[in-house]
Amino acid sequence: EAILQCLRDASWHAGMLSQPVALLVPSGVDLTTLHRLLALATSGSFPGQYTEADLDRIGEHLPRENLGVKQNIKKEMVLQRFHQQVCSHLHLFFLIGDKQAHKQLPSTLFLRLLQLATASIDRYEPWDQAALVKVAQHHLEGAQSLPLDDSSWKYPDLQASIPSVAKAMALIHLSATHYHEHLCPALPLVTPKTFLDFLDTFLMLQQQTILKIKNKAQRVQNALENLRMLIKEHGTHANLIFDLEQQLKDSCKSLSMFQQQLEQSKLLYKQQLEECRHQENLIENLAKQRDALQAQQEAFLEQVGSSCRLPCTAPLSKEGNPSKDTKRRG
Numbered sequence: 212e213a214i215l216q217c218l219r220d221a222s223w224h225a226g227m228l229s230q231p232v233a234l235l236v237p238s239g240v241d242l243t244t245l246h247r248l249l250a251l252a253t254s255g256s257f258p259g260q261y262t263e264a265d266l267d268r269i270g271e272h273l274p275r276e277n278l279g280v281k282q283n284i285k286k287e288m289v290l291q292r293f294h295q296q297v298c299s300h301l302h303l304f305f306l307i308g309d310k311q312a313h314k315q316l317p318s319t320l321f322l323r324l325l326q327l328a329t330a331s332i333d334r335y336e337p338w339d340q341a342a343l344v345k346v347a348q349h350h351l352e353g354a355q356s357l358p359l360d361d362s363s364w365k366y367p368d369l370q371a372s373i374p375s376v377a378k379a380m381a382l383i384h385l386s387a388t389h390y391h392e393h394l395c396p397a398l399p400l401v402t403p404k405t406f407l408d409f410l411d412t413f414l415m416l417q418q419q420t421i422l423k424i425k426n427k428a429q430r431v432q433n434a435l436e437n438l439r440m441l442i443k444e445h446g447t448h449a450n451l452i453f454d455l456e457q458q459l460k461d462s463c464k465s466l467s468m469f470q471q472q473l474e475q476s477k478l479l480y481k482q483q484l485e486e487c488r489h490q491e492n493l494i495e496n497l498a499k500q501r502d503a504l505q506a507q508q509e510a511f512l513e514q515v516g517s518s519c520r521l522p523c524t525a526p527l528s529k530e531g532n533p534s535k536d537t538k539r540r541g
Contacts, residue, residue, distance in 0.1 A: 214244055218251060219260060225300035226255065226293040227273060229412070231405060233302045242320070249323055252303055255294025269293055337388065338403055343381035346403075348373055350410045369417060376413075384409060 217234075225232045236248060250257035261269070270286045273293055305324060307316070316324075338346070351373045369376070388401040 215260070218247065218257075219265075221301060222251065222256070222260070222297050226296040227269065229296055229300060229408060231300050231302065233304065236303060236305045238306045242317075245316075245320060245324075248303055249320075249327065252298065252301065252327055255297035266290060338406070340381050340385060343384055343406060344374075344377045346406070347377035347380050347410060350407065351377060351414070354414045380406075380409065380413065 221232045221234055224230045234248070236245075247257040247260075251260075266286075270289045273289050307324070351369065354369075384401070384406045391401045
């Protein structure tokens, strides 16, 4: 199980991360592991190496790690490219003695090992700085840039800085070569092919950076558009608020004027009410005076009437005593 997990990790680094991986196979390894290693070196995988979940994870992560792979690519093509990356970046070093080669290993297996070794031997010849700079310039100049549909945004111009970038990458590669030669001089792990992979990685990161800048610029532009809309809406609302404030001020002035008119109307009403009460009192007094005058008039008329009757009856009694005569007549 530990060996199987080691092979899975090595395949992941070689296929997914495109990193060179070296596996040192000891002489006492079993035949099953040898068959798995042969299948891994020739086809990029062996039966039982991955589960369905592992294959789905490879299909999900591989397009995100490499911009050259389209997002709508089929799963089989993604896995095929993953296996090709494993075959390209995985290096196997078998430690096989003479005794093991003649007696312990089956002839067919040993023949396959020999065929694999003779078919995959790379001739590592180091390049000098001038050659590295020339290769880097040619590789960077031939790289396809992403289409920039909006000229208003400024992106890093790679074409203008190709000479300095190529020189820097050549120096980095030479430094890594010397470092690996110091650590393990027998294994030339840093090769011209790794330099080309380094250039491809740089271009991939450069394109990713441009895409990130473009996405951020688009988000900033969208934010500015939203800000302009908000400012416009704010201006509209501010004008509306100003108009409402003016209407409120006018309403307050009208309300104050109406309140003054109401106070004046109340005061006038009170005055008129007092005047009405005064008129009512005056009317009551006049009515009382009228009643008193009528009573006086009636009393005066009665008095005048009685005064008029007395003078008319008095002479009659003096002349002939009409009362007595009247009595006799009766």
